[in-house]
Amino acid sequence: MRARALAGFAAAGIGLSAVPFFGPPAFYESFLYLVFHWIVLAVSWNILSGYSGYFSFGHGAFFGAGMYTTATLATKAGVPFLWTLPAAALVAAVFGIALGAVVFRLPRLRGELFALLTLAVTFVLATIVLNTPIDGGPGLYLSAVPLPAIGPSPSSAFYLLGLALALTTLWTAREIQRSRFGTGLFAIHDDEDVAEVLGVPTYRYKLAAFGLSCGLAGIAGGIQAMFISYVTVGETFSIAVPLNVVLMSVLGGSRHWFGPAVGAATVTALLYAFTAGDYAVAGRAAVGLILILVILFLPEGIFGELIGALKRRRVSVTPAIGTADLPAPNAARPGKSEGQPLLEARGLSKAFRGVQALAGVDLEVRRGEILGLVGPNGSGKSTLINVVSGHFRPDSGRILFEGCDLAALEAHRIARTGIARTYQIPRPFAHLSVLENVAVPAMFGRDAQARADAEREARRWLAFTGLAAKAMSLPGELNLHQRKFLELARALASRPNLLLLDEVFSGLTHAEIDDAIRLIREIRARGATIVFVEHVIRAVLELTDRIVVLSYGRVIAAGDPRAVMREPDVVTAYLGKPRV
Amino acid sequence: MALPSLTLLGQSLLSGLFIGALYGLLGLGLSLSWGMLRQINLAHFALAFLGAYLTYQLAGAGINPLATLAVIVPCFFALGALMHWLLARFSVSALVTFGLTAIIEALIQWIWTADFRRMESGYSDVKFRVGALYVALPELLTLAMALALSLAVWAWLRHTYTGKAMRAIAEDAPIAAAFGVDVHGLSLLLSGLCAAFAGVAGLSLALSYTLAPGQIYAWLGVVFAAVMLGGLGNPLGPLVAGIVIGVSEALTMAFTAPAWAPLVSFSLLIVVLLARPGRI
Numbered sequence: 001m002r003a004r005a006l007a008g009f010a011a012a013g014i015g016l017s018a019v020p021f022f023g024p025p026a027f028y029e030s031f032l033y034l035v036f037h038w039i040v041l042a043v044s045w046n047i048l049s050g051y052s053g054y055f056s057f058g059h060g061a062f063f064g065a066g067m068y069t070t071a072t073l074a075t076k077a078g079v080p081f082l083w084t085l086p087a088a089a090l091v092a093a094v095f096g097i098a099l100g101a102v103v104f105r106l107p108r109l110r111g112e113l114f115a116l117l118t119l120a121v122t123f124v125l126a127t128i129v130l131n132t133p134i135d136g137g138p139g140l141y142l143s144a145v146p147l148p149a150i151g152p153s154p155s156s157a158f159y160l161l162g163l164a165l166a167l168t169t170l171w172t173a174r175e176i177q178r179s180r181f182g183t184g185l186f187a188i189h190d191d192e193d194v195a196e197v198l199g200v201p202t203y204r205y206k207l208a209a210f211g212l213s214c215g216l217a218g219i220a221g222g223i224q225a226m227f228i229s230y231v232t233v234g235e236t237f238s239i240a241v242p243l244n245v246v247l248m249s250v251l252g253g254s255r256h257w258f259g260p261a262v263g264a265a266t267v268t269a270l271l272y273a274f275t276a277g278d279y280a281v282a283g284r285a286a287v288g289l290i291l292i293l294v295i296l297f298l299p300e301g302i303f304g305e306l307i308g309a310l311k312r313r314r315v316s317v318t319p320a321i322g323t324a325d326l327p328a329p330n331a332a333r334p335g336k337s338e339g340q341p342l343l344e345a346r347g348l349s350k351a352f353r354g355v356q357a358l359a360g361v362d363l364e365v366r367r368g369e370i371l372g373l374v375g376p377n378g379s380g381k382s383t384l385i386n387v388v389s390g391h392f393r394p395d396s397g398r399i400l401f402e403g404c405d406l407a408a409l410e411a412h413r414i415a416r417t418g419i420a421r422t423y424q425i426p427r428p429f430a431h432l433s434v435l436e437n438v439a440v441p442a443m444f445g446r447d448a449q450a451r452a453d454a455e456r457e458a459r460r461w462l463a464f465t466g467l468a469a470k471a472m473s474l475p476g477e478l479n480l481h482q483r484k485f486l487e488l489a490r491a492l493a494s495r496p497n498l499l500l501l502d503e504v505f506s507g508l509t510h511a512e513i514d515d516a517i518r519l520i521r522e523i524r525a526r527g528a529t530i531v532f533v534e535h536v537i538r539a540v541l542e543l544t545d546r547i548v549v550l551s552y553g554r555v556i557a558a559g560d561p562r563a564v565m566r567e568p569d570v571v572t573a574y575l576g577k578p579r580v
Numbered sequence: 581m582a583l584p585s586l587t588l589l590g591q592s593l594l595s596g597l598f599i600g601a602l603y604g605l606l607g608l609g610l611s612l613s614w615g616m617l618r619q620i621n622l623a624h625f626a627l628a629f630l631g632a633y634l635t636y637q638l639a640g641a642g643i644n645p646l647a648t649l650a651v652i653v654p655c656f657f658a659l660g661a662l663m664h665w666l667l668a669r670f671s672v673s674a675l676v677t678f679g680l681t682a683i684i685e686a687l688i689q690w691i692w693t694a695d696f697r698r699m700e701s702g703y704s705d706v707k708f709r710v711g712a713l714y715v716a717l718p719e720l721l722t723l724a725m726a727l728a729l730s731l732a733v734w735a736w737l738r739h740t741y742t743g744k745a746m747r748a749i750a751e752d753a754p755i756a757a758a759f760g761v762d763v764h765g766l767s768l769l770l771s772g773l774c775a776a777f778a779g780v781a782g783l784s785l786a787l788s789y790t791l792a793p794g795q796i797y798a799w800l801g802v803v804f805a806a807v808m809l810g811g812l813g814n815p816l817g818p819l820v821a822g823i824v825i826g827v828s829e830a831l832t833m834a835f836t837a838p839a840w841a842p843l844v845s846f847s848l849l850i851v852v853l854l855a856r857p858g859r860i
Contacts, residue, residue, distance in 0.1 A: 102854065103854075106854065109853060109854075112620055112674060113853055115674075116804055116808070116849070116853065117849075117850060117853045117854075119800075119801065119804075120801060120804075120805070120846040120849045120850050120853075121846075121850065123801050123842050123846045124842075124843060124846045124847060124850065126842070127839065127840060127841075127842045127843040127846070128843070130839055131837060131839050131840055137839070238797075239797045239800070243678065246675065246678075247675075247678075250675060281686045281689045281690050282686065282690070284682055284685065284686045285682065285683045285686030285687065285690075287682060288678075288679040288680065288681070288682030288683040288685075288686065289679065289683055290679075291675065291676075291678070291679035291682070292676050292679035292680065292683075295670075295673065295675055295676050295679070296670050296676070
């Protein structure tokens with residue numbers, strides 16, 4: 001597959017780079033250069049914004065940073081043009097990474113806020129460039145900078161540079177999409193918190209994607225500076241760049257590496273056709289109208305819809321995979337004595353503003369047991385799961401898991417130590433197929449499997465949970481019962497040592513609960529250690545070896561399920577004090 | 581760095597106040613539709629410019645600019661409601677409203693060309709002298725309209741039943757609907773109002789500024805900064821924040837070069853986003 005694609009890229013590269021040697025009018029070469037230019041900008045934008053869903057309106061800033069780097073180095077420092085391009089990439093990438101290092105730490109800065117922030121950064125950068133000696137107002141002329149003789153003519157030099165960069169960018173975007181990195185970015189797009197808990201290093205991935213995206217835009221800026229040979233702040237940092245780039249990607253389809261290229265070529269050609277026919281204004285209106293129609297009726301973009309239609313035609317046949325060869329989810333590590341607790345929490349506290357959700361919880365989970373975590377609503381059960389899985393950091397206390405303290409670890413590192421969890425309200429990745437949903441933890445969990453292995457693993461767990469027939473569906477097509485089981489399959493696919501189940505039974509019918517109980521028994525029979533939060537007391541009594549009762553963030557009882565449920569403190573916590 | 585004279589300082593404070601009022605007027609509709617209907621309407625700016633050009637056209641026909649409001653406000657109200665009615669069928673992203681912006685911009689350029697247009701009216705040259713300072717009538721009108729509209733919306737949301745229902749929709753539309761609030765009708769009403777406010781802001785633009793279609797985007801950043809600083813959906817927020825931004829810009833211009841002014845608003849916006857993203 002990859003060899004074929006590489007051959008395709010090479011053929012396209014060789015074929016297209018032969019064009020200037022047939023001596024076409026310079027005008028065609030310039031037009032095609034512009035197409036390549038917009039392909040680079042749109043595809044590079046898509047690496048962060050399309051894949052991970054962080055819509056940036058600041059692509060113009062990084063493009064501009066590259067433009068001014070080349071312009072400054074070439075005119076003021078006398079650096080040869082080609083040597084300024086790596087510098088342009090570096091400046092833009094460092095700028096992007098520095099911005100990302102601050103912004104990506106703030107979990108609420110997503111969606112529109114991220115878009116606005118990046119737009120504001122563009123204007124700030126523009127103001128600084130305009131008022132400092134970098135530009136100072138009049139703009140920079142590059143007409144005296146010598147252009148290396150790459151092609152037969154100056155216009156073919158730009159054509160070849162643009163072509164090389166466009167192919168590089170497309171190849172980068174393609175490789176990312178098919179790699180672990182890309183899968184992580186798509187998971188971030190759908191639900192960043194869940195991705196992190198399943199083991200995706202979200203912060204690092206976003207930063208890397210941003211850096212790459214900015215660096216490529218920087219090179220495009222460097223070449224463009226030379227192409228237009230007169231760089232001004234007004235033109236460089238105008239809102240046209242981010243708007244066009246967003247428009248092209250959305251138009252082509254932002255969930256596929258090739259989508260933005262289709263959009264870029266379409267929009268560039270369309271605008272050119274209208275301009276050439278003296279209808280430039282109508283062209284812009286047409287682009288606006290097309291954007292609206294595409295968003296409303298082709299939400300996946302032109303290319304995305306096309307790919308989707310092709311995929312639907314090729315209905316994949318699910319290979320029959322039995323559950324016989326299932327690996328133990330928790331293959332216990334040798335060398336640890338059985339009596340030792342697997343997980344030990346000491347003095348765990350967590351407060352949300354005034355609410356003390358956990359007030360010094362001490363508890364231990366023994367190897368191989370099923371521990372029930374019960375307590376009235378608001379007693380801190382879910383918070384405990386969220387703290388152990390790393391979604392929240394505890395205010396104080398320690399969580400020892402196989403000897404290492406989890407309290408200071410990031411959620412994705414906790415996932416890699418072998419802890420998996422489910423969510424009470426299922427949180428599948430909405431745009432990934434059921435199979436891909438389950439493959440994500442296999443790729444990012446303890447074993448960090450390659451994609452093909454991860455998918456094989458995922459199919460096994462789908463068979464185990466009875467979802468094999470739904471492997472190619474989107475999670476939206478599943479009912480609640482199936483979505484709950486998807487959560488379970490996703491947690492199991494990372495082969496955890498410890499499985500945290502948050503109310504798997506809530507909302508299920510009696511028959512479905514029986515199903516689920518059978519499944520959990522089977523998971524346990526393979527030797528898993530399970531902690532589960534539950535309100536369905538029947539399931540608690542049937543399944544657990546021990547229970548721990550929480551009330552107001554404290555452990556008020558622990559021990560044999562039936563005995564504990566009869567303790568007066570527990571009865572009081574659930575039903576209140578009898579009036580005597 | 582030479583310190584500016586007191587008169588210059590006073591004059592720049594005053595101009596900051598007035599331009600801030602325009603930021604507030606432009607931001608009012610944006611903030612309400614964002615805060616209450618969760619719709620980021622980029623087309624708001626294009627509508628304001630459409631209003632400005634219509635005012636220019638009608639004033640050219642000899643109509644008093646203020647009287648044009650009698651035509652523009654109801655038309656824009658209907659236009660805003662219609663747009664909402666059409667788009668409410670889809671879950672509309674800000675990108676759709678960007679598409680609308682591009683269409684309206686092209687429409688403006690097609691009718692009035694890309695040339696600069698300046699409205700001639702009896703108001704533009706009227707100035708009052710207060711001590712050593714000058715106050716231009718169009719700017720005073722802008723401040724008065726911004727104050728009046730912001731206060732009226734504030735009172736409406738606070739003291740009437742429809743206003744309270746509107747706030748309930750902003751909190752949680754499905755729950756409001758469950759308690760008998762006509763979510764669809766009120767959303768139409770609010771969208772209409774927001775568009776009408778864009779029309780009023782257009783009058784202000786036409787009174788004080790030279791118009792060109794490309795200028796639509798020039799206001800985007802500053803007004804967004806005012807809206808977000810002021811708190812989404814808060815009817816007094818854009819005006820107060822707009823004046824804060826306008827005055828700080830004016831001071832920046834007085835003490836340094838005018839070209840540094842954008843730094844103030846966008847840095848403020850960035851600081852707000854970084855420091856208090858939860859508020860938005």
